Amino acid sequence: MTGTALTFSKMHGAGNDFVVIDSRSRAAGMMDAALARAIGDRHRGVGFDQLAELRPAEDADLALDFWNADGTQAGACGNATRCVAAMVMGQTGAQTLTIRTARGLLRAEDRDGQIWVNMGAPVLEWQGIPLARDCDTLHLPLSGDPAGVGMGNPHCVFFVPDAEAAPVATHGPVVEHDPLFPEATNVEFASQVAPDHLRLRVWERGTGITLACGSGACATAVAANLRGLTGRQVKITADGGTLMVDWRDDGVWLTGPVAHVFTATLAKGFGA
Numbered sequence: 001m002t003g004t005a006l007t008f009s010k011m012h013g014a015g016n017d018f019v020v021i022d023s024r025s026r027a028a029g030m031m032d033a034a035l036a037r038a039i040g041d042r043h044r045g046v047g048f049d050q051l052a053e054l055r056p057a058e059d060a061d062l063a064l065d066f067w068n069a070d071g072t073q074a075g076a077c078g079n080a081t082r083c084v085a086a087m088v089m090g091q092t093g094a095q096t097l098t099i100r101t102a103r104g105l106l107r108a109e110d111r112d113g114q115i116w117v118n119m120g121a122p123v124l125e126w127q128g129i130p131l132a133r134d135c136d137t138l139h140l141p142l143s144g145d146p147a148g149v150g151m152g153n154p155h156c157v158f159f160v161p162d163a164e165a166a167p168v169a170t171h172g173p174v175v176e177h178d179p180l181f182p183e184a185t186n187v188e189f190a191s192q193v194a195p196d197h198l199r200l201r202v203w204e205r206g207t208g209i210t211l212a213c214g215s216g217a218c219a220t221a222v223a224a225n226l227r228g229l230t231g232r233q234v235k236i237t238a239d240g241g242t243l244m245v246d247w248r249d250d251g252v253w254l255t256g257p258v259a260h261v262f263t264a265t266l267a268k269g270f271g272a
C-alpha cells in the first residue's frame with residue numbers, strides 16, 4: 001500500500017485503541033481513506049478504533065486528523081487527543097499544548113501528571129450536531145428518548161436502567177444510520193451509578209463497539225447534566241477504563257488513562 005515503510009505507535013486510552021502516525025516532519029499529511037482502511041485491517045494491517053495523524057500547524061503546536069477503521073474521517077476523538085498530548089508532552093516536556101483539529105483549537109494541560117484536554121463547548125442546536133430536522137435535541141424523536149449532543153462529532157445518548165444489558169451490538173448500528181443523522185452518529189448507552197457516576201457502553205460510528213469513547217463520555221456527561229441526573233463533574237466507567245469529565249464554562253474537559261503499547265514499522269507494500 002505504501003512505497004515506503006511506515007512507522008507508527010500503538011496507543012490506547014481506556015482501551016480505545018489507536019494507531020498514531022507522526023507526519024510533523026512531512027510537508028502535509030499522508031493519510032487517505034484507502035490507506036486508513038488498509039492499516040485498519042486487523043489481518044493484513046494493524047487494526048485500530050481510530051488512526052490519529054499528527055501534522056505540522058502554523059497556529060498551534062500540532063494539527064491532528066482522525067480516521068475511523070472504515071476509512072471515514074472523524075471530526076473529534078477525545079481519547080486519541082489525550083494519547084497524542086501525553087506522547088508529545090513526554091517527548092518535549094511541555095506542560096500545555098494547543099492542538100488544531102477539525103473541531104477547532106483544543107488545549108491540553110498536564111495537571112500533576114494527569115493529561116486533561118478541553119474538548120470545547122457542546123453543540124446542542126440541531127443543525128450543528130447535525131440532525132436532519134429541527135427538534136428538541138434533549139429528547140430526540142426516536143424510540144428510547146435519547147439526547148443528541150455534538151462534540152465536533154455527533155452523539156446519540158440513551159439513558160437506560162442497566163447499560164450492561166443494553167443492546168449495543170444490535171441497536172447501535174441501527175441508530176448509527178437512522179435518517180435523523182445525515183452524517184450518521186456515535187451511539188451511547190448510559191446508566192446512572194451515583195449522582196456523579198455513570199456506566200457507559202458505546203457503539204462508534206465507522207468502527208463499532210469500542211471499549212471507551214472520549215467524545216462520547218463528554219456528550220453523555222453533558223446530556224446527563226442537562227437532564228438533571230448529574231452535576232458537571234462526572235466519573236464515567238467505560239468497558240476499558242474510567243474517564244473523568246468536567247464541564248466548565250470554557251468547555252468540556254476530559255481525562256483518563258493513556259498507554260503507549262509499542263512502536264513498530266509496517267513493511268513497504270504491506271496490505272497485499
Ligand SMILES: N[C@@H](CCC[C@H](N)C(=O)O)C(=O)O
Pocket residue numbers: 016049050068073074075076077078079080153154186204205206207212213214215216
Ligand atoms: N473514540 C473517539 C471518537 C471516535 C470518533 C467516531 N467514531 C466518529 O466517527 O465520530 C473518542 O475518544 O472521542
